[in-house]
Amino acid sequence: MNKLYVGIDDTDSPEGMCTTYITFVIINKLKDCGFEIEGHPRLIRLNPFARFKTRGNGSVSFKLIIKSSDDVEKAKKIILNKVKQLSKMENENTNPGVVFFETGKIRLTNPDGGKIYSDKEINSLLEKFALRAIMEILTIDEAKKLANDLNLEIHQFKKGRGIIGAMAAIGCYLEDKTFELLAYRLPENYCTSRKINPESVLEMNKKTYPRTFDNLDEGYMAIVPHTPCPILYGIRGESPQDVLNAHKLVESLESLEGYLIFETNQHTDMHLKRIDKINKMEKYGCYILRGTVKDKPNVIEGGHVFFKLEDSSGEIECAAYEPTKGFRNLIKLLLPGDNVEIYGGIGSMGTLNIEKIRIYELKSLFIEENPLCECGKRMKSAGHDKGFKCPKCGNKIRNGQKIRTKIPRDIKKGFYEVPTSARRHLSKQLVRMDF
Protein backbone atom coordinates (compact mmCIF):
# COMPACT_ATOMS: atom_id res chain seq x y z
CA MET A 1 0.00 0.00 0.00
CA ASN A 2 1.32 3.46 -0.86
CA LYS A 3 1.80 5.92 1.93
CA LEU A 4 1.83 9.67 2.10
CA TYR A 5 4.27 11.05 4.66
CA VAL A 6 3.19 14.48 5.86
CA GLY A 7 5.52 16.86 7.71
CA ILE A 8 4.39 20.17 9.25
CA ASP A 9 6.34 22.81 11.17
CA ASP A 10 6.52 26.43 12.29
CA THR A 11 2.81 27.23 12.50
CA ASP A 12 2.73 28.68 16.02
CA SER A 13 3.89 31.87 17.68
CA PRO A 14 4.42 33.03 21.26
CA GLU A 15 0.86 34.40 21.13
CA GLY A 16 -0.65 31.00 20.56
CA MET A 17 -1.44 27.99 18.39
CA CYS A 18 0.61 24.83 18.31
CA THR A 19 1.68 22.59 15.44
CA THR A 20 0.49 19.55 17.38
CA TYR A 21 -3.02 21.05 17.64
CA ILE A 22 -3.17 21.77 13.90
CA THR A 23 -2.15 18.14 13.39
CA PHE A 24 -4.93 17.04 15.77
CA VAL A 25 -7.49 19.04 13.73
CA ILE A 26 -6.11 17.74 10.42
CA ILE A 27 -6.06 14.10 11.54
CA ASN A 28 -9.65 14.33 12.82
CA LYS A 29 -10.79 15.84 9.54
CA LEU A 30 -8.92 13.20 7.53
CA LYS A 31 -10.45 10.41 9.62
CA ASP A 32 -13.92 11.94 9.16
CA CYS A 33 -13.28 11.74 5.41
CA GLY A 34 -12.46 8.03 5.68
CA PHE A 35 -8.66 8.24 5.69
CA GLU A 36 -6.53 5.89 7.74
CA ILE A 37 -3.44 7.02 9.67
CA GLU A 38 -0.65 4.50 10.24
CA GLY A 39 0.68 4.39 13.79
CA HIS A 40 1.01 7.46 15.97
CA PRO A 41 1.80 10.92 14.64
CA ARG A 42 5.32 12.01 15.60
CA LEU A 43 6.47 15.06 17.49
CA ILE A 44 10.14 15.66 16.73
CA ARG A 45 12.17 18.19 18.68
CA LEU A 46 15.03 19.84 16.81
CA ASN A 47 18.21 21.58 17.95
CA PRO A 48 17.32 23.59 21.06
CA PHE A 49 19.62 26.42 19.93
CA ALA A 50 18.04 27.02 16.51
CA ARG A 51 17.82 30.81 16.36
CA PHE A 52 14.38 31.07 14.78
CA LYS A 53 12.86 28.20 16.68
CA THR A 54 9.19 28.01 17.45
CA ARG A 55 8.41 27.64 21.14
CA GLY A 56 9.77 24.17 21.83
CA ASN A 57 11.27 23.79 18.38
CA GLY A 58 9.00 20.81 17.73
CA SER A 59 7.80 19.64 14.35
CA VAL A 60 5.21 17.03 13.47
CA SER A 61 4.77 14.25 10.91
CA PHE A 62 2.32 11.44 10.27
CA LYS A 63 1.74 8.67 7.72
CA LEU A 64 -1.43 8.39 5.69
CA ILE A 65 -2.45 5.18 3.94
CA ILE A 66 -3.31 5.88 0.32
CA LYS A 67 -5.82 3.83 -1.61
CA SER A 68 -6.12 5.89 -4.80
CA SER A 69 -4.49 8.90 -6.46
CA ASP A 70 -7.70 10.90 -5.87
CA ASP A 71 -7.10 10.26 -2.19
CA VAL A 72 -3.70 11.94 -2.34
CA GLU A 73 -5.03 15.14 -3.86
CA LYS A 74 -7.97 15.26 -1.49
CA ALA A 75 -5.77 14.74 1.59
CA LYS A 76 -3.21 17.32 0.50
CA LYS A 77 -5.98 19.89 -0.01
CA ILE A 78 -7.38 19.28 3.51
CA ILE A 79 -3.92 19.53 5.08
CA LEU A 80 -2.82 22.68 3.27
CA ASN A 81 -6.14 24.45 3.92
CA LYS A 82 -5.98 23.76 7.65
CA VAL A 83 -2.37 24.89 7.93
CA LYS A 84 -3.25 28.10 6.06
CA GLN A 85 -6.34 28.67 8.16
CA LEU A 86 -4.93 27.90 11.63
CA SER A 87 -1.27 29.05 11.51
CA LYS A 88 -0.32 32.31 13.22
CA MET A 89 0.56 33.89 9.84
CA GLU A 90 0.39 37.43 11.26
CA ASN A 91 3.51 36.79 13.39
CA GLU A 92 6.67 37.75 11.57
CA ASN A 93 8.53 34.71 12.94
CA THR A 94 5.86 32.19 11.96
CA ASN A 95 6.85 30.72 8.60
CA PRO A 96 5.02 27.44 8.10
CA GLY A 97 6.24 24.62 5.94
CA VAL A 98 4.45 21.48 4.78
CA VAL A 99 6.22 18.57 3.07
CA PHE A 100 4.70 15.56 1.30
CA PHE A 101 6.56 12.39 0.40
CA GLU A 102 4.54 9.71 -1.34
CA THR A 103 6.01 6.20 -1.36
CA GLY A 104 5.57 3.68 -4.15
CA LYS A 105 5.41 6.43 -6.73
CA ILE A 106 7.15 6.16 -10.09
CA ARG A 107 9.46 9.14 -10.26
CA LEU A 108 10.08 10.65 -13.68
CA THR A 109 13.65 10.88 -14.90
CA ASN A 110 15.11 14.27 -14.24
CA PRO A 111 15.82 15.90 -17.65
CA ASP A 112 19.14 17.22 -16.24
CA GLY A 113 20.26 13.64 -15.76
CA GLY A 114 19.84 13.81 -12.00
CA LYS A 115 19.72 10.61 -9.97
CA ILE A 116 16.39 8.91 -9.30
CA TYR A 117 16.14 7.86 -5.69
CA SER A 118 14.26 4.83 -4.41
CA ASP A 119 11.89 5.21 -1.45
CA LYS A 120 14.50 3.52 0.72
CA GLU A 121 17.22 5.94 -0.36
CA ILE A 122 14.92 8.90 0.26
CA ASN A 123 14.14 7.63 3.74
CA SER A 124 17.82 7.17 4.49
CA LEU A 125 18.78 10.65 3.21
CA LEU A 126 15.93 12.25 5.19
CA GLU A 127 17.12 10.34 8.24
CA LYS A 128 20.59 11.88 7.91
CA PHE A 129 19.03 15.30 7.36
CA ALA A 130 16.93 14.89 10.52
CA LEU A 131 19.96 14.01 12.63
CA ARG A 132 21.67 17.16 11.43
CA ALA A 133 18.58 19.27 12.15
CA ILE A 134 18.65 17.93 15.71
CA MET A 135 22.41 18.32 16.30
CA GLU A 136 23.26 21.33 14.14
CA ILE A 137 21.58 24.39 12.67
CA LEU A 138 20.39 24.04 9.05
CA THR A 139 19.34 26.66 6.50
CA ILE A 140 16.18 26.81 4.38
CA ASP A 141 18.36 26.61 1.27
CA GLU A 142 19.85 23.27 2.36
CA ALA A 143 16.36 21.90 2.97
CA LYS A 144 15.11 23.18 -0.39
CA LYS A 145 18.05 21.68 -2.26
CA LEU A 146 17.54 18.26 -0.70
CA ALA A 147 13.77 18.40 -1.27
CA ASN A 148 14.44 19.25 -4.89
CA ASP A 149 17.01 16.44 -5.33
CA LEU A 150 14.63 13.92 -3.78
CA ASN A 151 11.59 15.21 -5.65
CA LEU A 152 9.65 15.92 -2.43
CA GLU A 153 6.64 18.19 -2.62
CA ILE A 154 7.23 21.24 -0.44
CA HIS A 155 4.82 24.05 0.45
CA GLN A 156 6.30 27.18 1.94
CA PHE A 157 4.13 29.80 3.57
CA LYS A 158 5.80 33.20 3.84
CA LYS A 159 9.54 32.43 4.31
CA GLY A 160 8.64 28.76 4.70
CA ARG A 161 11.33 28.02 7.26
CA GLY A 162 9.06 25.23 8.52
CA ILE A 163 10.15 22.91 5.68
CA ILE A 164 13.36 22.17 7.63
CA GLY A 165 11.43 20.77 10.60
CA ALA A 166 8.78 19.19 8.38
CA MET A 167 11.43 17.19 6.48
CA ALA A 168 13.23 16.29 9.72
CA ALA A 169 9.98 15.11 11.30
CA ILE A 170 9.39 12.76 8.36
CA GLY A 171 12.97 11.47 8.30
CA CYS A 172 13.85 11.19 11.98
CA TYR A 173 14.72 7.63 12.98
CA LEU A 174 13.77 6.79 16.56
CA GLU A 175 15.89 4.13 18.18
CA ASP A 176 14.83 5.27 21.64
CA LYS A 177 11.49 7.04 21.93
CA THR A 178 8.88 8.25 24.39
CA PHE A 179 5.20 9.18 24.01
CA GLU A 180 3.28 12.32 24.87
CA LEU A 181 -0.47 12.59 25.21
CA LEU A 182 -1.60 16.14 24.51
CA ALA A 183 -5.06 17.15 25.71
CA TYR A 184 -6.60 20.17 23.94
CA ARG A 185 -8.88 22.87 25.35
CA LEU A 186 -12.09 24.13 23.83
CA PRO A 187 -11.24 27.29 21.82
CA GLU A 188 -13.55 29.43 23.99
CA ASN A 189 -11.32 28.67 26.99
CA TYR A 190 -8.04 29.79 25.37
CA CYS A 191 -6.22 32.47 27.37
CA THR A 192 -8.12 31.66 30.57
CA SER A 193 -6.45 29.87 33.47
CA ARG A 194 -6.40 26.10 33.09
CA LYS A 195 -8.72 24.20 35.39
CA ILE A 196 -7.41 20.86 36.60
CA ASN A 197 -7.74 19.25 40.00
CA PRO A 198 -4.13 19.30 41.28
CA GLU A 199 -4.85 16.45 43.70
CA SER A 200 -5.66 14.19 40.76
CA VAL A 201 -2.27 14.97 39.21
CA LEU A 202 -0.50 14.02 42.46
CA GLU A 203 -2.47 10.79 42.49
CA MET A 204 -1.77 10.11 38.82
CA ASN A 205 1.95 10.62 39.43
CA LYS A 206 1.90 8.30 42.41
CA LYS A 207 0.23 5.57 40.35
CA THR A 208 2.12 5.92 37.06
CA TYR A 209 5.62 7.28 37.76
CA PRO A 210 8.22 6.32 36.46
CA ARG A 211 6.27 4.90 33.49
CA THR A 212 5.21 8.53 33.07
CA PHE A 213 7.55 11.36 34.07
CA ASP A 214 7.87 15.13 34.54
CA ASN A 215 4.35 15.25 35.96
CA LEU A 216 5.41 17.29 38.97
CA ASP A 217 8.06 19.84 39.75
CA GLU A 218 8.83 20.25 43.44
CA GLY A 219 5.30 19.15 44.20
CA TYR A 220 3.59 21.38 41.61
CA MET A 221 1.84 20.34 38.41
CA ALA A 222 4.34 20.29 35.55
CA ILE A 223 1.95 18.84 32.95
CA VAL A 224 0.29 22.22 32.37
CA PRO A 225 1.93 24.71 30.00
CA HIS A 226 2.17 28.42 30.84
CA THR A 227 1.64 29.70 27.32
CA PRO A 228 -1.60 30.77 25.61
CA CYS A 229 -1.54 27.64 23.41
CA PRO A 230 -4.48 25.22 22.91
CA ILE A 231 -2.91 22.57 25.16
CA LEU A 232 -4.58 21.88 28.50
CA TYR A 233 -1.89 19.42 29.55
CA GLY A 234 0.71 17.03 28.23
CA ILE A 235 1.59 13.68 29.79
CA ARG A 236 4.93 12.13 28.91
CA GLY A 237 5.71 8.46 29.31
CA GLU A 238 7.22 5.26 28.06
CA SER A 239 4.34 3.87 25.97
CA PRO A 240 0.95 4.90 24.49
CA GLN A 241 -0.78 2.79 27.14
CA ASP A 242 1.14 4.46 29.97
CA VAL A 243 0.19 8.00 28.93
CA LEU A 244 -3.42 6.97 28.26
CA ASN A 245 -3.74 5.36 31.71
CA ALA A 246 -2.34 8.51 33.31
CA HIS A 247 -4.68 10.73 31.27
CA LYS A 248 -7.68 8.82 32.64
CA LEU A 249 -6.52 9.64 36.19
CA VAL A 250 -6.31 13.41 35.61
CA GLU A 251 -9.49 15.20 36.63
CA SER A 252 -10.04 18.11 34.27
CA LEU A 253 -12.49 20.79 35.47
CA GLU A 254 -13.03 22.10 31.96
CA SER A 255 -14.19 20.20 28.86
CA LEU A 256 -11.62 18.89 26.41
CA GLU A 257 -11.83 19.25 22.65
CA GLY A 258 -9.97 15.94 22.55
CA TYR A 259 -6.50 14.45 22.82
CA LEU A 260 -3.84 12.93 20.62
CA ILE A 261 -0.89 10.67 21.45
CA PHE A 262 2.42 11.46 19.76
CA GLU A 263 5.50 9.30 19.38
CA THR A 264 8.50 11.50 20.06
CA ASN A 265 12.26 11.92 20.42
CA GLN A 266 11.69 13.82 23.66
CA HIS A 267 13.82 12.64 26.58
CA THR A 268 16.14 10.48 24.49
CA ASP A 269 19.33 12.63 24.55
CA MET A 270 19.25 12.28 20.77
CA HIS A 271 20.64 15.81 20.42
CA LEU A 272 23.89 14.96 22.24
CA LYS A 273 27.05 13.87 20.50
CA ARG A 274 29.80 12.19 22.53
CA ILE A 275 33.04 14.02 21.92
CA ASP A 276 36.57 13.46 23.25
CA LYS A 277 38.15 16.90 22.98
CA ILE A 278 37.00 20.36 24.02
CA ASN A 279 38.53 21.98 20.96
CA LYS A 280 36.28 19.90 18.67
CA MET A 281 33.13 21.55 20.07
CA GLU A 282 31.20 24.09 18.02
CA LYS A 283 28.69 26.78 18.84
CA TYR A 284 25.08 25.45 18.92
CA GLY A 285 26.36 21.89 19.15
CA CYS A 286 25.14 19.60 21.94
CA TYR A 287 27.60 17.22 23.54
CA ILE A 288 28.63 14.69 26.16
CA LEU A 289 32.14 15.57 27.24
CA ARG A 290 34.49 14.53 30.03
CA GLY A 291 36.98 16.94 31.56
CA THR A 292 38.47 18.39 34.70
CA VAL A 293 37.14 21.35 36.64
CA LYS A 294 39.71 24.12 36.26
CA ASP A 295 38.56 26.79 38.67
CA LYS A 296 36.25 27.21 41.61
CA PRO A 297 32.65 27.86 40.41
CA ASN A 298 31.58 31.48 40.76
CA VAL A 299 28.14 33.00 41.06
CA ILE A 300 27.31 36.14 39.10
CA GLU A 301 24.48 38.63 39.44
CA GLY A 302 21.16 36.94 38.74
CA GLY A 303 22.34 33.77 40.46
CA HIS A 304 23.95 32.08 37.43
CA VAL A 305 26.85 29.76 38.27
CA PHE A 306 29.90 29.35 36.02
CA PHE A 307 33.11 27.33 36.02
CA LYS A 308 35.77 26.38 33.51
CA LEU A 309 36.21 22.80 32.35
CA GLU A 310 39.52 21.75 30.81
CA ASP A 311 41.22 18.89 29.04
CA SER A 312 44.50 18.53 27.13
CA SER A 313 43.01 20.36 24.12
CA GLY A 314 41.56 23.46 25.76
CA GLU A 315 38.92 24.80 28.07
CA ILE A 316 35.28 25.88 28.00
CA GLU A 317 33.04 27.83 30.34
CA CYS A 318 30.17 25.75 31.75
CA ALA A 319 27.00 27.28 33.14
CA ALA A 320 24.12 26.39 35.43
CA TYR A 321 21.70 29.27 34.96
CA GLU A 322 19.25 30.60 37.53
CA PRO A 323 16.26 28.56 36.23
CA THR A 324 18.12 25.37 37.15
CA LYS A 325 17.36 26.32 40.80
CA GLY A 326 18.70 23.81 43.36
CA PHE A 327 20.95 22.16 40.77
CA ARG A 328 23.21 25.23 41.14
CA ASN A 329 23.94 24.33 44.77
CA LEU A 330 25.54 21.12 43.57
CA ILE A 331 27.60 22.89 40.89
CA LYS A 332 28.86 25.42 43.46
CA LEU A 333 30.44 22.57 45.43
CA LEU A 334 32.74 21.50 42.59
CA LEU A 335 36.44 22.16 43.05
CA PRO A 336 39.45 22.37 40.73
CA GLY A 337 40.66 18.89 39.91
CA ASP A 338 37.24 17.21 40.02
CA ASN A 339 36.73 14.91 37.04
CA VAL A 340 33.26 15.19 35.50
CA GLU A 341 31.22 14.43 32.39
CA ILE A 342 28.94 17.21 31.16
CA TYR A 343 25.77 16.67 29.10
CA GLY A 344 24.72 19.92 27.46
CA GLY A 345 24.77 22.33 24.54
CA ILE A 346 26.71 25.43 23.55
CA GLY A 347 24.60 28.57 23.34
CA SER A 348 25.14 31.82 21.46
CA MET A 349 27.57 33.10 24.11
CA GLY A 350 29.83 30.08 23.60
CA THR A 351 29.01 28.72 27.06
CA LEU A 352 28.20 25.06 27.65
CA ASN A 353 24.74 24.90 29.30
CA ILE A 354 24.67 21.95 31.68
CA GLU A 355 21.68 19.57 31.40
CA LYS A 356 23.24 16.74 33.39
CA ILE A 357 26.55 16.15 35.14
CA ARG A 358 28.22 12.91 36.07
CA ILE A 359 30.88 13.29 38.76
CA TYR A 360 33.54 10.59 38.32
CA GLU A 361 36.23 11.75 40.73
CA LEU A 362 36.26 14.25 43.52
CA LYS A 363 39.62 15.79 44.29
CA SER A 364 40.69 14.88 47.83
CA LEU A 365 41.16 17.83 50.16
CA PHE A 366 43.66 17.72 53.00
CA ILE A 367 44.68 19.93 55.86
CA GLU A 368 48.15 19.71 57.34
CA GLU A 369 48.55 20.18 61.07
CA ASN A 370 51.33 19.88 63.65
CA PRO A 371 51.18 16.65 65.70
CA LEU A 372 49.50 16.48 69.08
CA CYS A 373 51.70 16.11 72.18
CA GLU A 374 51.25 13.20 74.62
CA CYS A 375 49.75 15.76 77.00
CA GLY A 376 47.03 16.56 74.43
CA LYS A 377 48.27 19.99 73.41
CA ARG A 378 48.91 20.86 69.73
CA MET A 379 52.71 21.13 69.28
CA LYS A 380 54.54 24.05 67.72
CA SER A 381 57.31 24.06 65.14
CA ALA A 382 60.71 24.11 66.77
CA GLY A 383 62.14 25.87 63.72
CA HIS A 384 62.99 24.83 60.18
CA ASP A 385 63.86 21.09 60.12
CA LYS A 386 64.04 21.01 63.92
CA GLY A 387 60.82 19.13 64.60
CA PHE A 388 58.14 20.14 67.07
CA LYS A 389 58.02 21.36 70.65
CA CYS A 390 55.11 21.31 73.09
CA PRO A 391 54.35 24.82 74.41
CA LYS A 392 52.86 23.30 77.61
CA CYS A 393 55.17 20.54 78.81
CA GLY A 394 58.24 21.19 76.68
CA ASN A 395 58.19 17.71 75.11
CA LYS A 396 60.09 17.56 71.77
CA ILE A 397 59.82 15.43 68.62
CA ARG A 398 63.03 15.80 66.59
CA ASN A 399 62.04 14.06 63.34
CA GLY A 400 58.29 14.71 63.48
CA GLN A 401 56.21 15.47 60.40
CA LYS A 402 53.04 17.41 59.92
CA ILE A 403 49.89 15.27 59.97
CA ARG A 404 47.75 15.22 56.83
CA THR A 405 44.02 14.85 57.44
CA LYS A 406 41.44 14.35 54.70
CA ILE A 407 38.54 16.81 54.80
CA PRO A 408 35.24 15.29 53.72
CA ARG A 409 33.66 16.85 50.56
CA ASP A 410 30.03 17.94 50.70
CA ILE A 411 29.12 16.23 47.40
CA LYS A 412 29.19 12.65 46.28
CA LYS A 413 30.20 11.03 43.02
CA GLY A 414 27.17 10.31 40.87
CA PHE A 415 24.81 11.50 38.15
CA TYR A 416 22.81 14.69 38.62
CA GLU A 417 20.22 16.51 36.47
CA VAL A 418 18.48 19.89 36.34
CA PRO A 419 14.89 20.00 37.73
CA THR A 420 11.84 19.28 35.55
CA SER A 421 11.04 22.97 34.97
CA ALA A 422 14.50 23.60 33.51
CA ARG A 423 14.75 20.40 31.49
CA ARG A 424 15.02 20.56 27.72
CA HIS A 425 12.45 18.54 25.79
CA LEU A 426 15.23 16.37 24.36
CA SER A 427 17.03 15.71 27.66
CA LYS A 428 16.81 12.18 28.98
CA GLN A 429 15.80 12.00 32.64
CA LEU A 430 17.97 9.97 34.98
CA VAL A 431 14.91 7.86 35.77
CA ARG A 432 14.76 6.84 32.08
CA MET A 433 18.40 5.81 32.18
CA ASP A 434 17.58 3.05 34.62
CA PHE A 435 15.08 1.33 32.37
Ligand SMILES: [Zn+2]
Ligand atom coordinates in the same frame (compact mmCIF):
# COMPACT_ATOMS: atom_id res chain seq x y z
ZN1 LIG B 1 52.92 18.43 76.02
